[in-house]
Amino acid sequence: MTDVVIIDYNVIKVGEHWDKSLSDLIFEASYPLIKKYGNDEIKALYIGNMLSEFANIQSNLGAYAADILGLFDIDAFHVNCAEASSSAAIYQAILAIKSGRYDVVLAGGVEKMTDLLYRKAIEGLSLALNADLVRMTGLNLASIAGIMTKEYIKRYNVTKEMITSISVQDHKNAVNSPHAQYKYEITIDQAINAPPIADPLTIYDVTSISDGGAFLILASREYAEERNLPYIEVLGVGMAINTLSVVDRNDILEFKATTKACEKALSEASINISDIDVYEINDDFSITGILSLEALGVFGKGEAAKNVYEGKTALTSNKPVNTFGGLKARGHPVGATGAYQTAEVCMQLMNKAGSNQVSNVKYGLIQNYGGLDSVAVVMILGKGDLNA
Amino acid sequence: MPEITDWRTRIDRYRFRGYKCLSCGKVYFIKRYICSNCGSTDIKPFDLPRRGKVIAYSIVRQAPDIFKKYEPYPIALIKLENGKLVLSQITDVMVDEMKDGIEVEATFRILYEYGRSGHIVYGTKFKPIID
Numbered sequence: 001m002t003d004v005v006i007i008d009y010n011v012i013k014v015g016e017h018w019d020k021s022l023s024d025l026i027f028e029a030s031y032p033l034i035k036k037y038g039n040d041e042i043k044a045l046y047i048g049n050m051l052s053e054f055a056n057i058q059s060n061l062g063a064y065a066a067d068i069l070g071l072f073d074i075d076a077f078h079v080n081c082a083e084a085s086s087s088a089a090i091y092q093a094i095l096a097i098k099s100g101r102y103d104v105v106l107a108g109g110v111e112k113m114t115d116l117l118y119r120k121a122i123e124g125l126s127l128a129l130n131a132d133l134v135r136m137t138g139l140n141l142a143s144i145a146g147i148m149t150k151e152y153i154k155r156y157n158v159t160k161e162m163i164t165s166i167s168v169q170d171h172k173n174a175v176n177s178p179h180a181q182y183k184y185e186i187t188i189d190q191a192i193n194a195p196p197i198a199d200p201l202t203i204y205d206v207t208s209i210s211d212g213g214a215f216l217i218l219a220s221r222e223y224a225e226e227r228n229l230p231y232i233e234v235l236g237v238g239m240a241i242n243t244l245s246v247v248d249r250n251d252i253l254e255f256k257a258t259t260k261a262c263e264k265a266l267s268e269a270s271i272n273i274s275d276i277d278v279y280e281i282n283d284d285f286s287i288t289g290i291l292s293l294e295a296l297g298v299f300g301k302g303e304a305a306k307n308v309y310e311g312k313t314a315l316t317s318n319k320p321v322n323t324f325g326g327l328k329a330r331g332h333p334v335g336a337t338g339a340y341q342t343a344e345v346c347m348q349l350m351n352k353a354g355s356n357q358v359s360n361v362k363y364g365l366i367q368n369y370g371g372l373d374s375v376a377v378v379m380i381l382g383k384g385d386l387n388a
Numbered sequence: 389m390p391e392i393t394d395w396r397t398r399i400d401r402y403r404f405r406g407y408k409c410l411s412c413g414k415v416y417f418i419k420r421y422i423c424s425n426c427g428s429t430d431i432k433p434f435d436l437p438r439r440g441k442v443i444a445y446s447i448v449r450q451a452p453d454i455f456k457k458y459e460p461y462p463i464a465l466i467k468l469e470n471g472k473l474v475l476s477q478i479t480d481v482m483v484d485e486m487k488d489g490i491e492v493e494a495t496f497r498i499l500y501e502y503g504r505s506g507h508i509v510y511g512t513k514f515k516p517i518i519d
Contacts, residue, residue: 123452130418132397136499136511138448138455138477143463146446147475150488151465154444199447245418247465247473 001098003221005231005384008033009343014181014212014331022056022112026065029110029213029336034069037217043102045069045076046093048086048109050335050370054124055116065110075102080335082128082370083284085109086214087338087377091237093218103223108215111333121209125334128371130244142198142206144246144372145285149200152253152287156302160200162309164191166289166321167204167328169308173315174325176355179340181210181331204328205286212333214340225385232346233384235271235363237377238264244374255288255295257376258367262296265378269363273297276380277361278348279313279321280341282369284332292367293321296378320358323348338368338377349383394509399433401511404494406436406472415472437469438494439517447483454500462486466514480515491517 010032017025026047034042047065052058062076081088086109093107113121126140133139149163168188174180191204198206224231240260246252266273273296281296283289293304298319307313313321324330324344327337345364347353362383369376399405400419407416411428417436422429445464448455455461455477462478478486479497492514499511 119450119453119456122450126452132393133418133475134452135394135454135509136397136401137463137475138451138458138461138499139463139475140448140450140452142450143446143448144475147444147463147465150444150446196447197449199445201446243424245416247475248416248418248420248424252465252473 002100004094004097004234005219005221005224006216006234006342006346006381007219007224007229007231008036008217009214009346011179011214011340011343012212013179014210014333014340016114017211018114020211022052022058022110023068025110025112025211025213026068029108030065030069030106030215033106033215033217034071037104039071041104042071042074042106044074044093044096044105045071046079046089046105046107047077048079048089048335048338049111050080050082050085050128051111051113051124054127055121056112081375083334084338084368084370084375084377085335087342087366087368087379088239090216090218090338090342090379091239091377094234094237097218097220104217104219106215107218108213108339109336110213111335112211113209113333114211116209118209128374133245140198141372142201142285145206145287146198146201148252148291149287152290152305155253156305158302158305161188161192162305163290164188164205164286165309166283167191167286169314170283170322170326170328173323173356174329177324177330178354180325180329182325182329201285207284207327207332210331210333212331212336212340214336214343216339216342216346230350230386231384232349233382234379235382236265236267236269236380238262238268239375239377240264242374244371246372253291255291255369255373255376257373258292258295258369258378261376261378262367265380269380269382271363271380276363276365278323278345278358278364279319280323280326280344280365281321281367282327283322284327288372289326296365296367315356315358323353323356323358338366341366341368342379342381345381349381350386401499402496404436404438404512405433407431408434415470417472417474436472436474440466440468440492442488442490442492443467443473444488445478445486464492464514466492476512476514478515479513493517
């Protein structure tokens with residue numbers, strides 16, 4: 001099968017872009033790449049998006065994006081796997097190149113959330129859970145994350161501060177992250193004493209509402225080598241699913257989809273989790289970041305919160321996590337998040353991470369899930385040929 | 389939202405039903421077609437126990453529109469008398485009186501009403517047991 005590489009990426013700053021529409025975000029996030037590589041080279045487009053039918057009253061985003069970009073000779077697909085939409089779109093692009101169908105593909109995601117009132121956005125996001133369960137109970141994602149947080153504290157005898165420390169770390173890493181939404185540090189006291197969102201969670205335990213777009217150019221290795229283009233290698237990718245209803249899982253603190261997807265990706269890459277030099281993980285809530293680290297096998301069960309609190313995942317540690325601010329501080333424009341994470345790992349591997357650069361990065365991992373781990377994608381990238 | 393969706397789930401909501409795999413006995417809160425434990429399709433609805441204990445609760449402070457008038461309200465993970473975990477809204481309690489570990493029982497309540505048609509959707513919430 002064809003080897004797949006990433007030759008370029010483009011991200012726009014995550015934020016509340018009141019002056020930009022869904023189509024503006026698609027154009028700004030992807031047009032620089034099309035201009036650089038040429039309309040004729042790109043054979044397919046995979047666009048991830050979760051909420052456009054709810055937030056922007058627009059479906060059919062494959063053709064919609066192709067139309068905006070003037071790409072009338074390509075195949076175009078709208079991929080929706082909730083908050084994992086853009087990593088799933090990238091996964092589809094990888095499969096398509098591997099199959100030999102296309103040489104060059106544009107893949108990524110876009111999300112325009114701020115056209116919704118805050119309450120409506122929360123409602124839209126909760127639809128990634130089982131909608132019958134949501135309407136039977138009135139729950140939202142944050143209330144389940146709140147319950148998980150309490151259960152974790154009780155089971156493993158850790159403090160809330162330890163769990164919330166992942167948000168403090170995210171904010172610290174975002175200060176020098178050019179595309180982050182919240183470029184300021186917070187203290188643990190500030191985070192703990194902030195207004196409640198879903199007890200015991202405060203506003204600093206949860207992600208907020210963001211607009212954003214990120215795209216990558218993926219290609220076959222032959223294509224990149226023939227043209228002397230520097231590239232990052234896609235070493236492994238895995239996807240897995242889990243029940244939508246958290247209470248129908250054997251353990252509410254287990255992210256089984258993430259675990260399975262990670263095992264597939266590591267096995268394809270023929271490396272171990274301890275070989276990874278940089279992690280971009282799905283911390284849509286502080287507790288889910290902690291549970292993700294455990295599901296990936298970075299730390300044992302009940303160990304992640306303590307380790308994050310002790311600085312074992314800081315930028316300067318040997319397990320740097322969310323080096324550009326993660327979902328909390330870079331921002332979580334849901335259907336674009338996986339593409340941001342992938343671009344960020346590319347920045348680290350290409351030594352383009354500026355003052356957030358981690359030294360000697362050989363392997364990077366991306367973990368992105370939708371609907372509290374009902375669908376998860378894990379990708380492993382490696383330093384390819386950067387000297388072309 | 390299409391109102392017919394709620395009509396189809398009315399019996400599960402009114403009676404507080406779960407689903408049981410008749411082959412291996414695994415119990416589900418939400419309707420399933422194939423047992424994730426044994427693969428059987430022999431799954432039937434049954435009435436869940438109406439008493440349980442709050443394992444952990446959270447407070448919803450930004451509810452979906454249809455639940456807005458009840459907020460802030462508790463959502464709890466409840467362990468029923470048969471050991472099955474379910475999620476439910478807790479009613480008849482002030483949020484600052486809510487506690488983990490309290491005993492609760494099922495009660496038939498209005499869940500929400502549709503603005504335009506006035507259609508009322510009933511279902512099950514849980515309330516603290518007061519001896």
